[in-house]
Amino acid sequence: MSNPEASARSALAELSDDPASRKRFLKQMGGGLAGASALSLFLAACGGSDDESSAGTTTAAGDTGAATTGAAASGGDLEIVNYALTLEYIEADFYAKVIDSGLFSGASLELIKSIGDHEQQHVDALLGTAKSLGEPAAKPETTFPLESADAVLELAATVENLGAAAYLGQAGRIENKEILAAALAIHTVEARHAATLNTLTGKSPTPDGAFAAPASMEDVLPQVMPFIVS
Amino acid sequence: MQSKTIVPELAAVEIHGMDRGSFILKGAFAVGAVYGATAVSPFVRQAFAQAGGDVDIVNFALTLEYLEADFYKKGIALGLSAEVEKLATLLGDHEQEHVETLAGTVESLGGTAATEPKFTFPIQDEASFLELAQILEDTGVSAYNGAAPAIESKEVLGAAGSIVQIEARHAAAIRFVNKVSTTPDAFDEALEMQAVLDAVKPFIAA
Secondary structure (H helix, E strand, O other), X not given: OOOOOOOOOOHHHHHHHOHHHHHHHHHHHHOOOOHHHHHHHHHHHOOOOOHHHHHOOOXXXXXXXXXXXXXXXXXXXXXXXXXXXXXHHHHHHHHHHHHHHOXXXXXXXXXXXXXXXXXXXXXXXXXXXXXXXXXXXXOOOEOOOOOOHHHHHHHHHHXXXXXXXXXXXXXXXXXOHHHHXXXXXXXXXXXXXXXXXXXXXXXXXXXXXXXXXXXXXXXXXXXXXHHEOO | OOOOOOOHHHHHHHHHOOOHHHHOOOOOOHHHHHHHHHHHHXXXXXXXXXXXXXXXXXXXXXXXXXXXXXXXXXXXXXXOOHXXXXXXXXXXXXXXXXXXXXXXXXXXXXXXXXXXXXXXXXXXXXXXXXXXXXXXXXXXXXXXXXXHHHOOOHHHHHHHHHHHHHHXXXXXXXXXXXXXXXXXXXXXXXXXXXXXXXXXXXXXXX
């Protein structure tokens, strides 16, 4: 299942390939999270959308409980849309910071700008959808290792492949057909980004072969946690 | 002959098959204007749910994959440069795997797999091959994205999603070689089945 290219992998990629380190990470994040509670804590860690998280006095367990209740009350689609929104916030922020870093110029800068613009459009669309369903997830504060252009492109490829897998992982769980249609329209754009960045970094545009592998929330969340400050 | 657009019908469908502006979610359910009102309900209730739903959709996908697989075979037979042949072989192998999986899916749903039509493509050289490859892969993405919301089985939907992601990666890879934007828009378009079938008709030889 793991990709053949094993060159200079980021900590992120290592985490995704190594179940042991993933488990360790999960444990660090909150004592063996699983399933819906992982998302809830994740959303709480992102600042959540409720007032008490900004007070900063509630425990992780408290936030988890509140977020779980909120998601359950509003239905599964809101939870999924907020999950996607959070991933898109992270991606959009990533590209904005990459542009500011001054590491890119010319054609590669144009590509980064174009991808970043797409992610921002995804944020706008998902934010509107989340609002129509209930309480949208708050925008997280992010941090990324922006050391060199090559490392950034590797990280971008990792993030886009993860994003495509994340959307694929939710397709069968979305109840509302309009939201499913929107998610599909975004899913294939993430796939295009991933293939582009894979090609630019010397990898196969289709590392999974003829069938793309989905990733569950449990797989995805620990991989994006390192980018979230608060 | 037609140098710029090999298949004007197909290019036209890509652009006009669905209102791009309305498809992009400006607010909550702009997509609903397309899917909710015109596509999903009539699709699901009349065309599919009644007549074996998922079987028809999978056979539709199977037909497109037959077309793509045959297209890459014929393209490779033209004699391509090493780099393009390598990509065409990879993509063609994927399409063949999609064919086999989808044919198996139809059987497992209790249906009869569509038979492979005879295809003909207006390709004479690498340039015309690459141009049509881009159109076919982009159309494949839009075809799956258009049909998928009408799929009832979670398993079939998962398989369709797994395949459409690959079609999108193919489209980007071909576009990369063609030196055009790999991702022309923030949201990929969706096409209705009939629009896709009309578009590929010119490639089906009798």
